[in-house]
Amino acid sequence: MESGIHKIPVASPQLTEADISMVSECLRSGWVSGTSPYVEEFERKFAEFCGCKYGVATNSGTSALHLALATLKVGLRNEVIIPTFTMIATANAVTYTNAKPIIVDSESQTWNIDPALISKKVTQRTRVIMPIDTYGHPADMDSIMEIAGKQGLRVVEDAAEAHGGEYKSRRTGSLGDIGCFSFYANKIITTGEGGMLVTNDEELAVRAKWLRAHAFGRGGRHFYHEELGFGYRMSGVQAALGLSQLERIEINVRARRRNARLYNEHLGKLGGEVILPPEANWAKNAYWMYSVLLKNRRRRNELMEWLAKRGIETRTFFYPIHRQPFYKAGYRQLRFPVADMLSRTGVNLPSGNGLSEEEIGTVCDEIRSYFHNN
Ligand SMILES: Cc1ncc(COP(=O)(O)O)c(C=O)c1O
Secondary structure, rough: OOOOOOEEOOOOOOOOOHHHHHHHHHHHOOOOOOOHHHHHHHEEEEEEHOOOEEEEEEOOHHHHHHHHHHHHHOOOEEEEEEEEEOOOHHHHHHHOOOOOOEEEEOOOOOOEEOOHHOOOOEEEEEEEEEEEEEEOOOHHHHHHHHHHHHOOEEEEEOOOOOOOOOEOOOOOOOOOOOEEEOOOOOOOOOOOOOEOOOOOHHHHHHHHHHHOOOOOOOOOOOOOOOOOOEOOOOHHHHHHHHHHHHHOHHHHHHHHHHHHHHHHHHHOOOOOOOEEOOOOOOOOOOOOOOEEEEEOHHHHHHHHHHHHHEEOEEEEEOOOOOOOOOOOOHOOOOOOOHHHHHHHHHHHHOOOOOOOOOHHHHHHHHHHHHHHHH
């Protein structure tokens, strides 16, 4: 099959012979369901990579987020604080629980939720703060945990994009009460579709596992259900791929960071035409995406078109939640200047694990020629 019209894609999965062997081994074993030992091993090893005691694998990053909130008993008349600058799944996971997403602007230094704006949004109904580690850069978790501690709230870290990132030398996903990851095909490691919730809290892990598979009855009453559970299991086949991919996770994070270093070297010479991605002095950005800002929307759109014509795929940033047709009516009076600026001017450049130095050179040459000609 054709892999698409773009010669240099934003990100495509790297699938190796080792991956194929591990998946074949799983298929031959017959352990393909969600109760497979491959799932347990993947949970144990990925949680360990994150610096957490427990992992609960799911069939997507979105279901991991929803499961995390359900595990924390978030429901009707509750509120969950999230950044408006996020992928839609963060808000949707809240909506699935019947709680309300309360949105907050980003800080311009890291593009993540601005901790200084969170306290004003806390009400009697708030249960959880759910920051995201945007494009691989960790949120300012100490500040967020401090607010949560003072207000008696729980924290779910949406680390869907940040495998292997670090906050003050601690891995992303391990910093809140629960961390959630996605293993969608364009992520730093992939299971095709898939996700995982990680935690150090045994009670939360046990409850999440129970809710993940329909909250089956205990004590011999298997088909008797006391709570609303979900069909969110990851299959053994996906976990086998995950286990094999996990062997290369450090290599992949190094590749993403090398991509960023090379891009920064090239694009840093463009005299401020391109604003480079953030990396706070307390952060290790996993650079899931190499993302830059242009001076305005027109420049951003023109550059994307210029690159597309030359076989280079790019992506705009997210539309913030307050601009989404499904959500915007609830937030009409509010202003989110940083999120709007990011959404207007941001572009993700090719960022995959397998991107070569030559390809990065080509992308940067074309960016340079755009500025030379416009
Ligand atoms: C921040 C964030 N949260 C959640 C998700 C949802 O993950 P999935 O696509 O695996 O459901 C994504 C997906 O990319 C994401 O970027």
